[in-house]
Amino acid sequence: MRVVIVGAGAAGLALARSLRRRGVAPEVIDRGPPGAWAPRPFMPPYQGFDALEDAGVLAAVRAVSWDIAPRGDGIPVALAAPFTGVMEILAEGVPVRHGTEVTALLRDGDRVTGVRVQGPDGPGDLPADLVVACDGVRSPLRGMAGIEARLELAEGAHLSFMTDVVIDRSFALHYQSDGRQVGLLGWPTGSAGWWDIERVGADAVRAPGIEAFRRAFARLHPAAEPALAALHSVDQLAYREITEVHTDRWWVPGLVVIGDAAHAVGPEAGLGAGLGLGDAHALAIAVAQHPDDADAACATYEAWRRPAVAPYVTLGAAGARIVRGGAKPPEEIWPPPA
Numbered sequence: 001m002r003v004v005i006v007g008a009g010a011a012g013l014a015l016a017r018s019l020r021r022r023g024v025a026p027e028v029i030d031r032g033p034p035g036a037w038a039p040r041p042f043m044p045p046y047q048g049f050d051a052l053e054d055a056g057v058l059a060a061v062r063a064v065s066w067d068i069a070p071r072g073d074g075i076p077v078a079l080a081a082p083f084t085g086v087m088e089i090l091a092e093g094v095p096v097r098h099g100t101e102v103t104a105l106l107r108d109g110d111r112v113t114g115v116r117v118q119g120p121d122g123p124g125d126l127p128a129d130l131v132v133a134c135d136g137v138r139s140p141l142r143g144m145a146g147i148e149a150r151l152e153l154a155e156g157a158h159l160s161f162m163t164d165v166v167i168d169r170s171f172a173l174h175y176q177s178d179g180r181q182v183g184l185l186g187w188p189t190g191s192a193g194w195w196d197i198e199r200v201g202a203d204a205v206r207a208p209g210i211e212a213f214r215r216a217f218a219r220l221h222p223a224a225e226p227a228l229a230a231l232h233s234v235d236q237l238a239y240r241e242i243t244e245v246h247t248d249r250w251w252v253p254g255l256v257v258i259g260d261a262a263h264a265v266g267p268e269a270g271l272g273a274g275l276g277l278g279d280a281h282a283l284a285i286a287v288a289q290h291p292d293d294a295d296a297a298c299a300t301y302e303a304w305r306r307p308a309v310a311p312y313v314t315l316g317a318a319g320a321r322i323v324r325g326g327a328k329p330p331e332e333i334w335p336p337p338a
Contacts, residue, residue, distance in 0.1 A: 007134035018284035041192035047274030051281035112254030179321025
């Protein structure tokens with residue numbers, strides 16, 4: 001089967017590796033340059049471990065990570081890692097056409113038969129039996145294929161920082177009175193923290209200044225003080241408003257969406273990476289089972305994965321909250337009340 005994977009993120013690269021191990025050599029394209037991964041914390045949960053193992057990288061990923069809450073058998077609930085380190089491992093040995101963007105889908109009637117691309121060498125066509133859209137929350141390919149999606153802005157926002165300070169733990173979590181999180185993550189070469197807040201905008205988040213932020217975060221999470229000491233500018237704070245994705249179908253003849261293009265939940269749930277990696281694993285197995293029938297592969301993939309994903313997508317971030325109740329104290333509000 002000729003497969004074109006659009007998007008060289010974690011799910012796309014894991015899929016490419018798993019397909020190659022099954023004798024399928026996909027064409028992987030990505031519009032960004034090589035290694036253009038924004039540094040950030042990464043917490044792949046156990047839901048993605050089988051996919052990383054199948055892609056042949058779980059041991060290497062664990063080597064750059066710290067375990068979070070390992071069980072008696074040594075298997076952790078999740079890993080604490082630097083995103084760039086994990087992506088370098090996933091990308092090793094996977095040919096990718098970088099700087100290449102899909103401008104249109106090739107079609108034969110109702111069937112997608114490939115993609116038209118614009119790349120460093122100009123325009124061209126890539127025929128395919130199956131096009132896999134791993135191109136994110138606002139997936140251009142999803143729209144080109146006519147797959148409808150409901151994009152909903154999550155009720156809160158995500159404020160985070162990252163440093164090269166090594167701390168004494170892999171994970172610590174404080175639940176605010178409304179159930180939202182203030183968290184701390186540590187790995188062998190650095191650390192990060194996050195605070196789930198109201199949607200107030202990036203300017204409002206930075207206005208009180210970095211000293212005020214350090215004090216406020218440390219009040220909620222004293223263990224974060226060593227990492228906070230490395231913050232010297234509000235430019236080190238990353239503010240994100242989260243878009244959730246809901247789709248009623250995941251494929252049309254010749255094209256399938258996976259990962260955030262099919263379903264996206266906020267980082268508060270801690271599941272996005274695991275669900276996307278799980279999609280890649282299931283699709284690779286389905287393609288191997290139906291090497292001459294892309295539609296059968298897509299139908300099998302969706303039949304397996306939709307029941308597994310549905311509870312997480314239905315609950316969204318709210319499913320990860322432990323609500324204490326009562327009025328929210330001022331110290332849990334950022335920026336501070338006037």
